Amino acid sequence: MDVRTICLGILTRADATGYEIKKRVEEHGFRHFVEASFGSIYPALDKLSRDGLVSVREEIQEKRPDRKVYSITRAGRSAFIDSLMTPLPEDRHRSPFAFAMLFSDLLPEQRIAQMYDAYAAQTEDAFRQLQQAKPQSAGGHFAIGLGRAAYGAILDYLRVHRAELETQTAEAAE
Amino acid sequence: MDVRTICLGILTRADATGYEIKKRVEEHGFRHFVEASFGSIYPALDKLSRDGLVSVREEIQEKRPDRKVYSITRAGRSAFIDSLMTPLPEDRHRSPFAFAMLFSDLLPEQRIAQMYDAYAAQTEDAFRQLQQAKPQSAGGHFAIGLGRAAYGAILDYLRVHRAELETQTAEAAE
DNA sequence: GTGATCTATATCGGGCCAGTATAGATTGTG
DNA sequence: CACAATCTATACTGGCCCGATATAGATCAC
Structure with missing residues (x-):
């Protein structure tokens, strides 16, 4: 389950910035099953954007970095569902x-x-x-x-x- | 638990080649708790060797690649124990x-x-x-x-x- | 006999994490 | 009230690691 797929999954529920995706990954519903760091989320969103699987709208803010709000596209939604239709990677329990x-x-x-x-x-x-x-x-x-x-x-x-x-x-x- | 530490642990039990370490990681006693691929084991052994934590003896074979048999050194054994004395990384369950x-x-x-x-x-x-x-x-x-x-x-x-x-x-x- | 599996090392691209940088806003604490 | 900590927000870098691939003879199964 790569970070791009995780991002797509989260974006099927609601639009979000990279920062918000990180927060959501850490919530109870997700944190025990997947993980993703900033170092992988931002490049993943970049790639998804270039591939047309998500769209971005930039919200300019005066005294903070601009918010880049990502939305999943029709192509992204179908790519996500496709990835869930092919055999899943096995669970990993490292202890x-x-x-x-x-x-x-x-x-x-x-x-x-x-x-x-x-x-x-x-x-x-x-x-x-x-x-x-x-x-x-x-x-x-x-x-x-x-x-x-x-x-x-x-x-x-x-x-x-x-x-x-x-x-x-x-x-x-x- | 990085691959270098895993290699050291396995070598505390017996000398082994990179290939044998891989096999051991896949045995029942280990496979549910750790993992390591060739792509990380060989560079790890290289580094350990350069750092003096393992020693190598090359067994020349006629019609096969030479076996490089690794042994843990005194320094390696103590480095391994040290790493078990410091706080362990948390378990990861990715599903x-x-x-x-x-x-x-x-x-x-x-x-x-x-x-x-x-x-x-x-x-x-x-x-x-x-x-x-x-x-x-x-x-x-x-x-x-x-x-x-x-x-x-x-x-x-x-x-x-x-x-x-x-x-x-x-x-x-x- | 011939295809699959085994022994054995090694490299490469790409994915990912941890740490670091930046920077103002807000909240908490003594 | 001052100062610290935490929050919002993006981004890069070094280094670790995986999966795939290359090589090549040996042995085993059918």
């Missing part, structure tokens, strides 16, 4: 935490506990965000539920393992 | 499928069902792979369990939602 755990034997126990707590906190945050998210459509409802299911399961697993870890520590301390 | 679902209203019902089935099949594969994986260490056991918990929850969610979807279709067909 530096799980990778680090594979090398737990090389690290002090204290550091493991630290990583563990940081990871649990992050996951709880993500879960809570999805709990509060208000879906805008049937698809949004589904996607949020999916995320919630995954994060919830991870949290449960962490809780169970945490208990095991404490037991082991307690035994070792005897 | 083109969930993103596409957010736009289900723009797509034909048939296509939704298709994406749905493809996604379920993929997830089942991943789950099965983790079921069969045999952990090599306590950390490996933990990481595999974590992955299994997440994929399992997603599969459950998909099954439940599938039933709903069929109910809706059936109602619509009346």
Whole structure:
């Protein structure tokens, strides 16, 4: 899912500037599924504009940079739908935490506990965000539920393992 | 978790060529948590070599490209551990499928069902792979369990939602 | 026997991220 | 009230990384 496609998707819902697209990508409905930075959004909008998939109107502002408001064109809408009609790229779950755990034997126990707590906190945050998210459509409802299911399961697993870890520590301390 | 760090991690377990590192990254113990392509592994090994974090010995072969076998150095091992002692990057879960679902209203019902089935099949594969994986260490056991918990929850969610979807279709067909 | 897969290294274009620059407006805090 | 932080808004750069491609003999399956 490249940044151009993400931009097109967001623009099917409403016109937006590059800045607003970035904000929207960070909202609950999107942030757990896609990401895009300024460094890729602005060039993407440039390219889309050159290809006629979006149009721009410049709103001149006195004491700020001019707002460039992008709208999706008919061609853009159909290119977006086309891209959803061809096979989707597979999901990617990259976890530096799980990778680090594979090398737990090389690290002090204290550091493991630290990583563990940081990871649990992050996951709880993500879960809570999805709990509060208000879906805008049937698809949004589904996607949020999916995320919630995954994060919830991870949290449960962490809780169970945490208990095991404490037991082991307690035994070792005897 | 950059490719250099991934290479170092793998080399803490055994010496390897670039090719072997790629294979190892694709094994059950790693593939659900990290990824790295040839296009990044070879330059990474180059850089590590120049920085003295790995050493190379060239095994000349008659009718094949020479094998370059990399070993981690003392400096490399400590650089790897250092990188695990500093705060880890957050997990990333990118899901083109969930993103596409957010736009289900723009797509034909048939296509939704298709994406749905493809996604379920993929997830089942991943789950099965983790079921069969045999952990090599306590950390490996933990990481595999974590992955299994997440994929399992997603599969459950998909099954439940599938039933709903069929109910809706059936109602619509009346 | 012949086509597919495996071993093995390497490069290139293009996509993308993180950081940085710029700059005035608004909001918050002590 | 002063000063800091955050917000709006665009844009570039260095560097990382992926996917595709090139090369080439070996081995395996049918």
